[in-house]
Amino acid sequence: MSEKNKDTKVYTKVIKDIKEKILSGELKNGDRLPSEREMAEKLEVSRTSIREAIRVLEIMGLIESKRGSGNYIANSFGNSLFEPLSIMFMLQEYSPEDIHELRETLEIECCRVASKRMSDDDIKLLNDIVDKMYKTNDEEQSLLLDIRFHNIIVKSSDNPLIVNMLEVISQLMDKFIKEARKIILCEENNREILLNSHKEIVLSLQERDEEKAIYSMKKHFEIIKQAYENY
Template identity: 50%
Template structure:
């Protein structure tokens, strides 16, 4: 399970060993890491090196330190991907339009996958969300329902990579496009159009009609892009 470590860049080797344990399945999501002392003994390195390695893993978002109870492998991938994607976004001097475009690229095809893979439970969930959106007059709640609608479609793709990437993208949009969703919903005629879009997407998914699903999603993004102001 563990191999003693010999190298100048000791903490890197420790990071690699912990990653190896993840790759081999010895450590899984939510698992507790051995204590710093145990790790130091088993790997034959100083506790300082262990601490450096754990801090590095914390920064990647792979490990979470819980006060008093130790270090754990994280459960959520938002944390693993959000930071690096945000940094890439900033260093590339990307504009918010590019995030929106990436989201469009992903969602137009994810809805096609969803139309093949959606199950009854997810259809019921979408139906409920649409009914709630129609009744809802509170903008903040509308925004949350809208997000949930798109997230449910992503989940219906039944591809965990796509679900995670779209979830992170949704956070990126919230982070870099201030009030992006609210701005669209503020206009009453937009709200009606959006509700209509959502209904069309839902109907297409209910009939497992991939072509209609894609076209409805295209119309939806057309509206979003028309209302996008930088």
């Protein structure tokens, strides 16, 4: 077996072992891992390979090594852990329809929940964003405002799992919004339709009207779908 395959194999074994311990409740954030010697014996590999696998997990940010004290599951995770996976998602080349479907499904739900949970400050923020959207003619700025608009609604869902999932594929989503805007704005009339659609979403949230919130977000995605079909 080549050096590379051997290391990948030990890395996979170490990951699997840690995972089982987390599933069984034996390990959680901040907990100390067994010593490298113990792991080497249990998994029947050399200590050098264990050290290399641990090192990979450390650089990724899943594990913290403390000199003289051992290896620990990190207490909090930086973005470094998301990054390789987000690259993988970027390389998969999903179709616009696949991305549209996921976004539509999750954002309608986020918008529904946001109508009940969004803070007044965030609603004010959304109103400000829409005002700025009406005022600017600069597409680069409009795009950033659009992305921010949707992010605020997702975050207001107050569901950390949905927020984290969408974070993992945020580049994918941002790219989708950019392309969708391009396609929508090919039609002159669509600029106003798109602006009004954003406005309608804010109004429904402001009125704390769950049904309207669902309806306005559905309509928003209908505009995107229509534009793709006519393109």
